[in-house]
Amino acid sequence: MDWDKLRVFHAVADAGSLTHAGETLHLSQSAVSRQIRGLEEDIGATLFHRHPRGLILTQEGEHLYEATLAILREVTAAEARIRDARENVGGELRITTTVGFGTLWLAPRLKRLLDQAPNMTIDLMLNEAVLDLPMREADVAIRMREPNQPDVIRRPLMDVAIRLYASETYVAQHGKPESLEDLNEHRLICYSPNAPQPVRDMTWLFRHLRNRRKLMTVNNYYGVLQAARNDLGVAAIPDYMAQDLGGLVHVLPELESPHYTIFLVYAEELRGSRRIALFREFMIDEVQRFNAAA
Numbered sequence: 001m002d003w004d005k006l007r008v009f010h011a012v013a014d015a016g017s018l019t020h021a022g023e024t025l026h027l028s029q030s031a032v033s034r035q036i037r038g039l040e041e042d043i044g045a046t047l048f049h050r051h052p053r054g055l056i057l058t059q060e061g062e063h064l065y066e067a068t069l070a071i072l073r074e075v076t077a078a079e080a081r082i083r084d085a086r087e088n089v090g091g092e093l094r095i096t097t098t099v100g101f102g103t104l105w106l107a108p109r110l111k112r113l114l115d116q117a118p119n120m121t122i123d124l125m126l127n128e129a130v131l132d133l134p135m136r137e138a139d140v141a142i143r144m145r146e147p148n149q150p151d152v153i154r155r156p157l158m159d160v161a162i163r164l165y166a167s168e169t170y171v172a173q174h175g176k177p178e179s180l181e182d183l184n185e186h187r188l189i190c191y192s193p194n195a196p197q198p199v200r201d202m203t204w205l206f207r208h209l210r211n212r213r214k215l216m217t218v219n220n221y222y223g224v225l226q227a228a229r230n231d232l233g234v235a236a237i238p239d240y241m242a243q244d245l246g247g248l249v250h251v252l253p254e255l256e257s258p259h260y261t262i263f264l265v266y267a268e269e270l271r272g273s274r275r276i277a278l279f280r281e282f283m284i285d286e287v288q289r290f291n292a293a294a
Contacts, residue, residue: 002042008035009047010068013061016054093275094123097142100221101262102126104241105290106142113282120275128196128220133267140266140279147265155264155280158287160238162204162257165248170231177234177251187214187233195219204257205236243294 011021012032022032040047047061057065097106102124114120131137134151141147147154164183166176177183190205194217214233218224221237225245228235234251242248264283270276 002039005035005039005042006064006068006071008032009039009061009064010072012036012048012055013057013065013068016056018055091119091275092121092123093279094125094139095142095279096125096127096131096138096140098128098144098220099126100225100238100241101142101144103222104225104244108244109286112286113279116282117275117278120278130196133265134269136267139270139273140264140276142283143263143265145260146263151268152265153268153271157262157264157283158240158291159259159261160240161259162236163239163242163253164234164236164251164255165228165242166234166251167229167231168247168249170228170233171249171251173231176249180252180255183234183252185214187216189216189218189224189227189233189235191221191224191236192217192219205255240290243290 008021008025008027011024012018015021015024018029018032018036021027022029025032027035036047043060043064045060046058047064048055049058095102095106103126107124110122110124114122125131125138130143130147131141133139133141134149142157143154144160166186174186175182177186188205216227216232218227221241224235225237225241227233228237229245229247236257242250264280266273266276
């Protein structure tokens with residue numbers, strides 16, 4: 001059933017007049033009359049008795065009016081709940097991002113967000129796959145590449161490069177590679193080319209190497225990092241991971257991936273959400289803190 005027709009019907013039943021209902025809805029009398037006539041045709045019943053003193057509901061009209069009244073009450077209650085949640089910046093915020101970024105960069109910083117909005121609950125979904133924001137699989141995403149969907153809002157957050165790191169213990173035991181030729185003698189740990197790719201051009205490092213025999217791949221960057229921290233070899237990881245952690249040595253600083261941009265993304269329909277606005281400002285502030293500490 002067409003909600004616009006039901007809305008017009010409810011207004012006419014309340015006003016008892018096509019003219020008065022039209023004034024309330026900012027519609028002409030003829031437009032209101034067409035909507036009522038169309039609704040009566042849709043349901044196959046007469047909804048009003050025409051009376052010199054105005055319009056009176058038929059029995060079928062009374063049944064429909066009770067139904068539309070219940071719907072209107074539910075909509076009004078929902079609007080109030082949404083308004084209250086926005087005013088208190090409460091409710092659930094579903095955030096999706098990659099395992100590495102969510103675990104190592106975002107999660108340690110979320111306390112400051114929750115201090116600002118203690119009534120907010122967070123569902124942090126860490127996955128290398130890309131969730132569909134317009135289909136509301138999540139409210140907001142932090143993406144390692146710019147989305148190509150037309151119905152989302154995207155904001156650049158920070159530029160990142162993948163660089164090479166090894167643990168202090170590994171370097172003490174095996175030496176620090178000083179050239180590409182040296183790197184061929186070390187085990188290389190990198191993101192798996194067979195896993196969903198969070199960024200483009202993940203094969204950049206292989207173009208510089210002759211020897212791929214000493215290779216370990218992992219299907220997320222958190223695993224790559226953990227392998228490096230446990231002395232397994234030289235790891236290719238995003239620079240944001242290493243900056244907050246001690247115990248890692250940056251090797252071959254002249255060798256890095258093409259830079260890429262991390263984006264904050266959310267559905268167009270959430271443009272006015274205060275939860276999204278609060279998270280957006282939180283992320284901007286945290287990126288500024290991070291860059292200032294670099």
